[in-house]
Amino acid sequence: MIVLHQVSKVYPNGVRALTDVSLEIPERDFVFLVGPSGAGKSTFIKLLIRDELPTSGRVFVNGQDLARLRRSEIPHLRRKVSVIFQDYKLLPNKTVFENVAFALEVAGHDRRSIERLVPPTLELVGLKEHADRFPYQLSGGEQQRVAIARAIVHKPSILIADEPTGNLDPATAFETIRLLVKINALGTTMLIATHNRELVDIMRRRVVELEKGRIVRDEVNAGYE
Amino acid sequence: MEVPAPLGVAVRYVRYAWVSALTNLWRNRLMSLAAILSTAAMVAMLSGFLVLLHALHITIEALESRVNLIVYLRDDAAPGEVTALREKLLQNGNVVRVEYVSKEEALERLRRDMADRRDVLDAIPGNPLPASLEIWVRNPNALSGMAQQIRREPPVEDLDFNEPVVSRLLAITNLARGIGLLAIGGLVVVTLFVIMNTIRLAVYARREEIEIMKLVGATDWFVRWPFMFEGTLCGLAGATLAALAVSLAYGPAMQAFIGVLTFLPLRVDPWFLVKLNVGMLAIGAAVGAAGSYLAVRRFLNV
Numbered sequence: 001m002i003v004l005h006q007v008s009k010v011y012p013n014g015v016r017a018l019t020d021v022s023l024e025i026p027e028r029d030f031v032f033l034v035g036p037s038g039a040g041k042s043t044f045i046k047l048l049i050r051d052e053l054p055t056s057g058r059v060f061v062n063g064q065d066l067a068r069l070r071r072s073e074i075p076h077l078r079r080k081v082s083v084i085f086q087d088y089k090l091l092p093n094k095t096v097f098e099n100v101a102f103a104l105e106v107a108g109h110d111r112r113s114i115e116r117l118v119p120p121t122l123e124l125v126g127l128k129e130h131a132d133r134f135p136y137q138l139s140g141g142e143q144q145r146v147a148i149a150r151a152i153v154h155k156p157s158i159l160i161a162d163e164p165t166g167n168l169d170p171a172t173a174f175e176t177i178r179l180l181v182k183i184n185a186l187g188t189t190m191l192i193a194t195h196n197r198e199l200v201d202i203m204r205r206r207v208v209e210l211e212k213g214r215i216v217r218d219e220v221n222a223g224y225e
Numbered sequence: 226m227e228v229p230a231p232l233g234v235a236v237r238y239v240r241y242a243w244v245s246a247l248t249n250l251w252r253n254r255l256m257s258l259a260a261i262l263s264t265a266a267m268v269a270m271l272s273g274f275l276v277l278l279h280a281l282h283i284t285i286e287a288l289e290s291r292v293n294l295i296v297y298l299r300d301d302a303a304p305g306e307v308t309a310l311r312e313k314l315l316q317n318g319n320v321v322r323v324e325y326v327s328k329e330e331a332l333e334r335l336r337r338d339m340a341d342r343r344d345v346l347d348a349i350p351g352n353p354l355p356a357s358l359e360i361w362v363r364n365p366n367a368l369s370g371m372a373q374q375i376r377r378e379p380p381v382e383d384l385d386f387n388e389p390v391v392s393r394l395l396a397i398t399n400l401a402r403g404i405g406l407l408a409i410g411g412l413v414v415v416t417l418f419v420i421m422n423t424i425r426l427a428v429y430a431r432r433e434e435i436e437i438m439k440l441v442g443a444t445d446w447f448v449r450w451p452f453m454f455e456g457t458l459c460g461l462a463g464a465t466l467a468a469l470a471v472s473l474a475y476g477p478a479m480q481a482f483i484g485v486l487t488f489l490p491l492r493v494d495p496w497f498l499v500k501l502n503v504g505m506l507a508i509g510a511a512v513g514a515a516g517s518y519l520a521v522r523r524f525l526n527v
Contacts, residue, residue, distance in 0.1 A: 049440075072444065079442035089437050105241070106443040108234030150441065 001027050002048060002158065002189070007057035009043050009213075017043035019213040021057070025191060027157070030184045032200045033193040034224055035210035041193040044210070045162055048191075049081050050074050062157060079107055081158045082151035086166035088143045090135040090150075096122070097131040100149045107154060121153045125179060141172035148179060158189040165196050173199060197224040238450060245451030246458060249427040257459055260416075260423040264463025264512065265470075267412040268505045272471040274405045279497055280482055281398045287489040288394065293368060294360040294375075294386040300328075302380030307358075310378050314360060319371065322361040328352050355382055366392050413512060416463075420516030424456045428524050435524060445525050452517045460513020461506060468502040 002025040009018040018040045025031055033041050046052040047059050050066045059066045061081060069077060090099050100121060101114045109117070122128045125145040135143055144164060151159055161180065165173035177192075177199050184190040194200065200207060201223040209217035250257045298307060307325070314323050326334075331354040339346060362368060368386045375384060428435065438448050475498050483491055494500075 075439075075442040075444045075447075077442075078440060083440060089433075089440065091434055091437060102437070103441040105237075106438055106441050106447060108237065110233050110237060154442075 001025065001060075001062055002191070003058075003060040004047075005058045005060075007047065007054045007059060009040075009047065009052065010055045017213055018047075018054075018210075021210075021213075021215055023208060023215060023218070025189060027189055028184065028187060030181070030190045030205045031192070032203070032205055032207045033191060033210065034195070034200060034207055037195075039210040040213040041210060042162065043213075045083065045160055045191075045193060048158075048160060049083055050077055075107075079154050080156050081160065082154075082156040083160045083162060084144070084147045084151050084164055086163040088135070088147040090143060090146055092135055095132050095134055096127055096138070096146050096149075099135070099146055100153050103150045103153050109154075117153055118149075121149045124152075124183075125149045139172070140167050141176060144168065144176055145179065148176075148183070152183055152188065156188065158191065159183060161190070161192045161194075163194055164192060165194065165199065170198065174202070177203065200224040238447065242450035242454050246454035249431075249451065249455050250458060252430070253423060253427055256423040256426055257455075260420045260456075260459040260513075261463040261466065263416050263419045264460050264509050265466040266463075267409075267416040267512075268464045268467035268509050269470055270412060271409050271508065272467060272501055272505055274409060275501055276471070276475065276478065278398065278402060278405070279494070280479075281394065281401065283491050283493060284486065284489065285394050285398065287486075287491050288387075288390060290490065291387060293362045293365055294372065295384060296358040296360065296375055296381055297355040297383045297385070298357060298380050299382040300355060302356075306380040307356075310380055311358060313378075314358070314375075317371070319362045319364055319367050320360055321363055324359040326357045326359060328354055328356045331355070331357065365390075416512050417516045417519075420456050420459055420513055421520045423459065424452050424517040424520035427455060428452060428521055432524060439525075448525060449518070449521050452521045453514055456513040456515075456517025456520070457510050458513065460509040460511070460516075462509075463513075464506045464509025467509070468505055471505075472498060472502065 002023070004021050004023045007018055007021045008016075010016050021040075021044070033044060035041055043052065047054055047066070048061060050069055053067055061077065064077075066077070091102065094102065097118055100118050104114050104117060119128065119131075122131055125148055127142060127145055127149065130138060130142065135146065138146065144167075148159075148164075159180070164180070165176055168176060173196060180190055180192065181203070204221050204223065206220045207217065207222040207224070208215060296310075311323050311325065314320050329352070332352050335354065336346060362371070365387070372384055372386050375381060435448055479493060483493070
C-alpha cells in the first residue's frame with residue numbers, strides 16, 4: 001500500500017520535480033506511471049525507496065511515514081520495496097545464481113535458506129537452466145529477468161520497475177511485462193514507470209500520467225493516452 | 226519477507242567482511258603497501274619518541290633520588306651545635322629530609338665505594354673524612370640561596386651541592402614533549418590521509434557493488450565492515466613492522482644509554498617495551514579504522 005499526500009519535491013538546485021501529488025496505490029494493484037522524460041517519474045520512485053525526501057507533503061509505504069524512518073531502518077524498507085532498472089544493475093563477476101543470492105546475503109540469510117529460496121525464484125522467471133552463467137552470457141531480456149529474480153527473492157510487498165523495457169525489443173519487452181503480471185498475480189504490488197506506449201495500450205491497466213511534476217490523469221483500464 | 230536469525234547473521238557478516246577485506250587488500254596491493262609503510266614510519270617515530278621520553282624520565286627520577294646538599298661538619302663541632310643545626314634545617318619548608326653521617330660511616334662508605342683500591346685506602350692514616358649532614362630538598366632551584374645561609378652556621382666546615390640539573394632536564398623534557406607531540410600529530414594526520422585514500426580507492430573500485438547493496442537493502446555497517454577491516458589490517462600491519470624494528474633497536478639503545486649514565490641509579494621499567502608495543506599496535510589499528518570510516522562515509526549516502 002502506497003499513499004502520497006500532497007507531495008512536492010524541489011531539489012536544492014531549484015528544479016521543481018513534483019508538485020502537489022496525491023495518490024493511493026492499494027495492495028496488489030498494478031499501475032503504469034507514464035509521462036515524458038522530466039515529468040517526475042524518477043523522483044516519484046526515489047521518494048518511495050527513501051532515496052529522497054519530499055520537500056512538503058507525506059509519503060506512506062505500508063502505513064509507515066517515510067519521513068519518520070530512521071536511517072538504520074532504510075535497509076528494511078528496501079527489502080519490502082524492491083526496484084528494477086532499465087540497466088539491470090547486475091554484478092558482472094557473479095553468476096546468475098550469485099546475483100540473486102546477493103540480495104539474501106546482504107540481508108543476512110545463510111547458505112541453507114539461500115539454497116531454498118533462489119531456485120524457485122529462478123524457475124519463476126524462467127532462468128533455472130542459466131543459473132551458472134554470467135550476465136555477459138545472457139541476452140538483455142534474460143538479464144532483466146535476473147534483476148527481477150533478485151528483486152523478488154526476499155518476497156517484497158511492492159516491486160517498482162523504472163523503465164524495465166527501455167533496452168528491450170518489443171517481443172522481449174512484452175514477455176518481461178507478462179512476467180511482472182504473473183508476479184503481481186502472486187500478490188506483489190506493481191508500479192511500472194514506462195515510455196512504452198504499445199505495452200500500456202495492450203495491458204489496459206491503471207495508468208497514472210505525470211506531466212511537469214503534476215498528476216494529469218489517473219484512470220483504470222486505460223491506455224497510454 | 227523472510228527474517229534470518231541474528232547470531233548466524235553476525236557470524237556470516239564477519240566472515241564475509243574478512244574475505245572482502247583480504248581481496249581488496251590484494252587487489253590494491255601497491256596502495257596497501259604504501260599505507261602499511263607510512264603507518265610503520267609513523268608508529269616507529271612515535272615509539273622512538275616515547276623511548277626518549279622514558280629515558281629522560283628515568284634520568285630525572287634517578288637525579289631526584291640523589292642527595293641535594295651535603296654540609297661537612299667541623300671535627301670540633303659540639304654535638305649540641307649539630308643537633309641545633311639539624312633542627313633549624315628541618316624547619317625550612319624546602320627541606321624534605323636531613324640525614325646525619327658520622328666520620329666512621331663516611332669512611333665505611335668510602336671503603337665500600339673503593340673496594341677495588343684497597344692500597345690507596347690503606348695508605349691513608351687515621352680518618353680524614355668529616356662528619357656531614359645530607360639534605361634532600363623539594364625545589365633544587367633554591368639550593369644556592371640556602372647554601373649561602375648554611376655556610377654561616379658555626380659547625381659548618383664546608384658544603385657541597387648539586388647543580389639544579391633536574392629542573393633543567395625537566396625543562397628539556399617538556400620542550401621535547403611539546404615538539405614531539407606536534408610532529409607526531411602531523412604524522413598521524415598524514416597516515417590517516419594515506420589510509421583514507423587507500424580505502425577510498427577500494428571503495429571506488431566497488432562503488433557499483435555498493436550501490437546495488439544499498440538498493441537491495443544492505444545496512445550501512447554491512448557495506449562498511451569490509452573496508453573497516455581492510456584499513457584496520459593496514460594499520461595493524463604497519464604497527465607490527467614498527468614494533469619489530471623498535472624491539473630490535475630497544476635493547477642495544479638502552480644498554481648504551483645506561484652505559485653513559487653508569488653513575489646514576491637508573492631504574493628501567495622492565496615492562497616498558499611490552500607496554501609500548503601494545504600501545505603502538507592499538508594506535509595503528511585505531512588510525513586504520515578511523516581512516517576507513519572517513520573514506521566510506523561519503524559513499525554511503527546512496
